[in-house]
Amino acid sequence: MSNVHSTPFALPGAGGAVAGVWPPSQPKAAGASLPRRTGLVVRLPVRSRLYVEGEVLTSTFEVIEGAIMLSRRLSEDRRQIVDIVAAGHLCGHALSEQAICTAETLTESLISVSLGRVDHSDARINQELRAALDRSLDHAVLLGRKTALERVATGIVELADVLFPNRGDDGPVDFHLPLTRSDLADRLGLVLETVSRNLGHLRRLGLIAFQRQDHIVVPSLARLRQVAEDATMARLPADA
Amino acid sequence: MSNVHSTPFALPGAGGAVAGVWPPSQPKAAGASLPRRTGLVVRLPVRSRLYVEGEVLTSTFEVIEGAIMLSRRLSEDRRQIVDIVAAGHLCGHALSEQAICTAETLTESLISVSLGRVDHSDARINQELRAALDRSLDHAVLLGRKTALERVATGIVELADVLFPNRGDDGPVDFHLPLTRSDLADRLGLVLETVSRNLGHLRRLGLIAFQRQDHIVVPSLARLRQVAEDATMARLPADA
DNA sequence: CGTGCCATTGATCGGGATCAAATGGGGTGG
């Protein structure tokens, strides 16, 4: 049902400890420099774990560049990715003093770290909470009422929106897919094979294409958005 | 997939209009008086619609007694009940100036109505938003990763918790089920038949009993909670 | 005493899960 990741590395408290723990001898991240500190801004490689569900949080994180995914576990093999935090948004202490989920960078990211909730007004926090709630409700509709094809289409659209925050909606995009099929499955309430098959469907429908397994091309976000809302129109002549 | 309710009645703006629109000649509510105004507190019958998804909100509602359900529609026949607001909690303008969902009383309720966000501090509103977000994430795990039996068990536990806010957890409870099977289905991401069958399973397991179709008895909330988290232990010898 | 809605129950269907290979791309070491 779910996949168990080998943890790249973890932050213990996520508080003042931030700087010290980071460079875990992991030469994996693409052309990225090791995490370096700029005031309270850190650059983190892919899949850096900021905090774990249940932990007491002392820091608030603001995404400057990149994205963070938030997940919850029901048990070792049942995970749900509950949100993806885009650039400009917050997570951590300001939103919940106890971590209500686990947070990991989805891509190499530039993150601003601040203690407690300094740096962020009540109004700002309020706005962030509202946005997070709104996203969560949308996602509840997806998980409760959408078909697999609609879920996968929605997942791609969401990633496009998250990774390219301010672009005139719709029109063509292409980007690196930061999630494996298994991650996508854990986001969409499916299993990885179903994700793979439905990506195939979308591809055969001409709604997406792949340059590589992890590089997707979307000719028209508008058309994909349509399928994401209602896939009844989008069935292949020959279907599995 | 979902049911389309005949709307009992609707509030247009939910602002100062509150008092005028309410008594819609509907002698259905149990022994309830017609909505009467006490300062800014109103008593509403079952299934009163406070506002509809998309509307501009001017009022904040605080549940004094009873409960409110919040729902979103994907289309006419795909509804998801995204939250149930218990006594002591807020919904409406303070949480979102545009209604992000439709709100209806689940039971006859005592609701305090206030314009805008007066009466509620930023801290209070933040606290409410956090609580709502936390509930929503829990629910995402349910919708994404729980089996039908676990969902139904969770649904009952949730109702017990919502309708009896401050009781020593666990131990026996019995109460009127304010949701139809179809409503429960729309809460749990199932269809009504599946809800009915799994209520049957729980009944045969001795985890719940029915005095009437809409009056449930839970001998041990603790045991039901266990099944709500993991139903692998709770399978009947002979099963459908 | 019907009439209509809600719930239960049964029969069958089908979408997505599970189990099982095959494929392929990228990184490593020779």
Added chain:
DNA sequence: CCACCCCATTTGATCCCGATCAATGGCACG
């Protein structure tokens, strides 16, 4: 530069849980 290996992904075959279709039963209300 190439061979190999590892692992993510694709694809295929089959299963099964929950959806759908279809009666039937029960209770409230006119």
